[in-house]
Amino acid sequence: MHKTTKRIPLILAGMLAATAAWAEKTASGSVIKDPAAGWDHLWREVIIDITIIGILFALMTAYFIWKYRRRPGNEVGNGPKLSAAAAVAWVVIPTFVFLSDDLYVAANGWQLWNNYREVPADRLEIQLETGMYSFDYTYPNGVRTQNELKVPAGKPVLLRMTSRDTLHNHFIPDFRVKEDSMPGRVTYLWFLPKEVGKEHVVTCASYCGVMHSYMASKIVVLAPEEFRAWYDQEGSKQGGSIKTVAENKAATASKS
Amino acid sequence: MNLKEWIFTTDHKRVGVLYLIGSIAAFAVAGILALLMRAELSTVGPTITANPTNYNVWLYGHGAMMILGFQIPALTGFFANYCIPLMIGAKDVAFPRVNALSVWLFYVGIILALLTFVMPDPPDVMWTGYPPYSTITTGNTAMYTFTVLILGFASIIGGVNFLTTVAYMRAPGLTWNKLNIFVWCTLGAFVLQLIFVPVLGTAVTLISLDKYLGTHFFDPTQGGDVLTYQNLFWFYSHPAVYVIFLPFIGVIYEIVATFSRNRVFNYKMVVYGGVFGVVALSGEVWVHHLYVSGMADWLRIGQMITTLMISVPVGLLVIGLVGTLYKGSISFETPMLYALGVLFLFLIGGLTGIPLAVTSLTVHLARTYYVVGHFHYVMAVAGTFAIFAGVYYWFPKVTGRMYNEFWGKVGFWITFIGTNLVFWTMMDIGVKGMPRRYYDYSHFSQFEGAHQLMTLGAVILGVGFVIAVLNWIIGAARGPKAPDNPWNSNSLEWSTVSPPPHGNWPVPPSVGADWYPYGAAKK
Numbered sequence: 102m103h104k105t106t107k108r109i110p111l112i113l114a115g116m117l118a119a120t121a122a123w124a125e126k127t128a129s130g131s132v133i134k135d136p137a138a139g140w141d142h143l144w145r146e147v148i149i150d151i152t153i154i155g156i157l158f159a160l161m162t163a164y165f166i167w168k169y170r171r172r173p174g175n176e177v178g179n180g181p182k183l184s185a186a187a188a189v190a191w192v193v194i195p196t197f198v199f200l201s202d203d204l205y206v207a208a209n210g211w212q213l214w215n216n217y218r219e220v221p222a223d224r225l226e227i228q229l230e231t232g233m234y235s236f237d238y239t240y241p242n243g244v245r246t247q248n249e250l251k252v253p254a255g256k257p258v259l260l261r262m263t264s265r266d267t268l269h270n271h272f273i274p275d276f277r278v279k280e281d282s283m284p285g286r287v288t289y290l291w292f293l294p295k296e297v298g299k300e301h302v303v304t305c306a307s308y309c310g311v312m313h314s315y316m317a318s319k320i321v322v323l324a325p326e327e328f329r330a331w332y333d334q335e336g337s338k339q340g341g342s343i344k345t346v347a348e349n350k351a352a353t354a355s356k357s
Numbered sequence: 358m359n360l361k362e363w364i365f366t367t368d369h370k371r372v373g374v375l376y377l378i379g380s381i382a383a384f385a386v387a388g389i390l391a392l393l394m395r396a397e398l399s400t401v402g403p404t405i406t407a408n409p410t411n412y413n414v415w416l417y418g419h420g421a422m423m424i425l426g427f428q429i430p431a432l433t434g435f436f437a438n439y440c441i442p443l444m445i446g447a448k449d450v451a452f453p454r455v456n457a458l459s460v461w462l463f464y465v466g467i468i469l470a471l472l473t474f475v476m477p478d479p480p481d482v483m484w485t486g487y488p489p490y491s492t493i494t495t496g497n498t499a500m501y502t503f504t505v506l507i508l509g510f511a512s513i514i515g516g517v518n519f520l521t522t523v524a525y526m527r528a529p530g531l532t533w534n535k536l537n538i539f540v541w542c543t544l545g546a547f548v549l550q551l552i553f554v555p556v557l558g559t560a561v562t563l564i565s566l567d568k569y570l571g572t573h574f575f576d577p578t579q580g581g582d583v584l585t586y587q588n589l590f591w592f593y594s595h596p597a598v599y600v601i602f603l604p605f606i607g608v609i610y611e612i613v614a615t616f617s618r619n620r621v622f623n624y625k626m627v628v629y630g631g632v633f634g635v636v637a638l639s640g641e642v643w644v645h646h647l648y649v650s651g652m653a654d655w656l657r658i659g660q661m662i663t664t665l666m667i668s669v670p671v672g673l674l675v676i677g678l679v680g681t682l683y684k685g686s687i688s689f690e691t692p693m694l695y696a697l698g699v700l701f702l703f704l705i706g707g708l709t710g711i712p713l714a715v716t717s718l719t720v721h722l723a724r725t726y727y728v729v730g731h732f733h734y735v736m737a738v739a740g741t742f743a744i745f746a747g748v749y750y751w752f753p754k755v756t757g758r759m760y761n762e763f764w765g766k767v768g769f770w771i772t773f774i775g776t777n778l779v780f781w782t783m784m785d786i787g788v789k790g791m792p793r794r795y796y797d798y799s800h801f802s803q804f805e806g807a808h809q810l811m812t813l814g815a816v817i818l819g820v821g822f823v824i825a826v827l828n829w830i831i832g833a834a835r836g837p838k839a840p841d842n843p844w845n846s847n848s849l850e851w852s853t854v855s856p857p858p859h860g861n862w863p864v865p866p867s868v869g870a871d872w873y874p875y876g877a878a879k880k
Contacts, residue, residue: 136717136720139717140717140718140720140721143715143717143718144712144718144721144788147711147712147715147718148712150711151708151709151711151712152708154708155704155705155708158675158679158704159701159704161679162679162682162697162700162701162704165679165682165683165685165687166682166687166697169617169682169683169684169685169686169687170687170688170689171618171686171687171688175686176618176686177618177686178617178618178619178620178684178685178686178876179619179684180617180619180620180622180680180681180683180684180685181622181683181684182620183623188623188625188626191623191626191676192623192626192630192673195669195672195673195676196630196669196673199668199669199672200666200669202668203662203665203666203668203669204662204665206665206711206714206715207661207662207665207715209715210661210715210716210717210718211658211661211716211717213717213718214654214657214658214661214716214717216717217717217720218654266489266493267488267489267490267493268487268489268490268583270649270724272724272790272792274721274789274790275790277720277721278720278721279649279720279721279723279724280649280651280720281649281650281651282651283489283577283583283584283651284489284577284578284583285577285578285581285582285583286577286582286583286584286651288651302790302800302801304792304800304801305792306649306723306724306725306792306793307487307724308413308483308487308490308794309490310481310490310494311409311410311413311481312409313409313413313794313795313796314409314792314794314795314796314797314798314799315797315799317800
């Protein structure tokens with residue numbers, strides 16, 4: 102067990118060397134911390150942490166299994182009978198070692214969590230209504246799209262989500278984010294699209310019925326000026342004939 | 358020995374064996390369902406069925422039967438029934454007829470669960486039964502409710518019975534600090550069942566009331582709230598993980614101590630730190646199942662910390678286990694192989710749970726194959742390996758015969774390899790984004806190769822389990838006669854003949870001040 106304590110300074114040193122530097126500038130000049138990059142960073146740290154613990158325990162176990170195998174001269178176990186002080190120490194010391202690691206991970210997790218939940222003020226805000234089995238987006242100017250979300254690169258996108266029937270979940274693996282949508286509550290998530298021209302797959306990650314695995318959407322990242330052109334053109338085109346929810350439903354039904 | 362004697366038995370050993378037979382049957386059915394799912398997923402798009410509902414029903418059946426029909430009944434039904442009275446030197450449980458009632462209810466539950474596959478509109482609500490889907494589906498949610506209620510009731514009366522038995526029926530001289538670790542662990546599990554099963558019963562009853570009687574507990578248009586169900590459900594179902602974990606780690610302690618011929622390392626740490634710690638913390642961590650469910654932000658932080666803190670008592674249990682190997686005299690018969698397998702599987706499963714405790718990491722990991730891989734490692738296969746270890750270990754006591762050692766070891770290695778193929782791959786593609794509960798992964802076709810590897814692994818794993826079960830059946834029928842104490846254990850269940858007669862001992866045993874259930878038996 103005493104080996105476990107040695108990894109803590111090691112990990113601390115590693116963390117210091119790689120202190121969160123995933124903040125970046127956006128087109129508008131404000132500094133945005135991208136949770137997706139923060140996720141990758143924390144994931145790496147935690148994986149290093151648990152791999153070291155795992156290997157230490159596994160090696161120790163493998164060593165004991167080999168060293169104390171039954172053979173002539175080792176017919177009876179002779180485990181230590183601990184004194185009261187040793188017995189207490191074997192509770193207190195591991196407890197503090199585990200707790201310190203837990204709290205360390207928790208503190209970093211909390212930090213990142215704040216990053217996930219604090220949406221930059223300069224953002225594109227989109228209403229999302231989910232239903233069996235589609236994602237229906239509404240832009241601030243009333244433009245509606247279904248199962249495809251065009252966004253400008255470099256600008257944070259906030260989704261305010263609700264559902265018209267059952268639980269759904271807007272999961273974007275590339276942006277390391279997901280959140281349920283449900284009737285009766287408004288939930289949210291945000292992400293920072295970066296690479297122009299890239300399409301990011303979106304899927305439903307909350308079991309929602311027969312066609313659950315076919316409920317998908319995509320995020321298409323456009324250059325800001327390209328997005329602006331599309332947005333304005335679509336706004337004037339759809340201005341008079343914005344689709345209703347019922348029409349969306351009909352469109353989904355005919356699709357599936 | 359006739360059928361009527363078995364059905365109307367009140368002998369705790371026979372009740373236990375009935376539990377074992379029923380739970381192995383459930384395991385076989387749920388295992389076949391797993392293979393059907395793996396076959397379906399072996400290619401992108403429809404493979405063996407063109408109807409996604411079939412897949413969803415298999416998925417429901419696999420989860421519900423494995424947990425409610427196999428693991429909980431095998432651990433708290435078979436092992437607890439068979440071993441606890443023998444380990445504490447009692448002639449039977451405190452309420453033998455109540456015990457018989459619990460096994461009858463268990464069979465009713467199993468039959469209800471099996472009817473799923475022949476009825477029209479079977480439940481397709483997953484083992485979690487989340488509304489609003491469970492209240493609007495055409496699937497039969499009532500069937501789900503009744504199955505859970507029946508099995509839950511069987512658990513509760515079993516819990517009352519065993520707490521009473523251990524409190525009042527220990528052999529003279531057998532003090533609390535001399536109880537087998539398994540007995541302590543199982544007591545912890547029954548305390549959890551008594552506290553939390555009623556909450557589950559309430560939750561599943563409310564969805565049926567909503568669906569069939571027009572109430573609005575989970576209907577937001579009438580002032581209900583869909584999240585309430587998820588809170589109620591996981592308030593039970595997270596502790597349910599420990600209802601499985603505690604008895605299985607108890608079984609592993611018995612086996613590791615016996616095959617190391619060693620005392621348990623720091624017994625009081627294991628009991629008062631490990632078992633008590635798990636019981637105390639288990640009710641404060643359920644929110645980690647709701648990290649992406651739209652809960653208030655601040656609610657997701659507190660239980661991140663309590664969830665991480667679970668690593669303290671669980672860590673103490675692992676230290677106790679590894680410490681028991683220290684300076685032991687270790688031999689490697691089949692039960693010990695499975696037990697050491699559990700140690701490694703549990704290490705992987707436990708540590709991969711740490712990222713899942715962290716709210717912000719779970720924002721990506723939740724609902725992916727990573728979660729599925731993690732909980733199979735930590736609970737599903739670790740628990741199943743422990744059940745197999747325990748059945749092999751007590752096989753000579755239960756049947757009076759020996760299994761085949763060679764085929765036992767072959768079965769173990771095949772299963773161990775298959776398990777890691779399936780679930781390691783599962784965690785790997787989960788991190789890369791593969792969502793769970795998908796009938797068709799056409800949006801993630803890059804994972805087709807990984808899915809095929811897992812299908813292969815599942816077949817290997819299945820072959821290993823079939824070898825083990827055949828080994829038991831053949832061993833029970835035709836195996837060589839076993840001695841009363843083949844593993845040379847000190848524990849009381851080995852002090853009677855194999856198999857023990859009704860009443861267990863001709864003269865009830867008592868233990869002296871220097872007796873201890875572990876360490877090499879004094880000749």
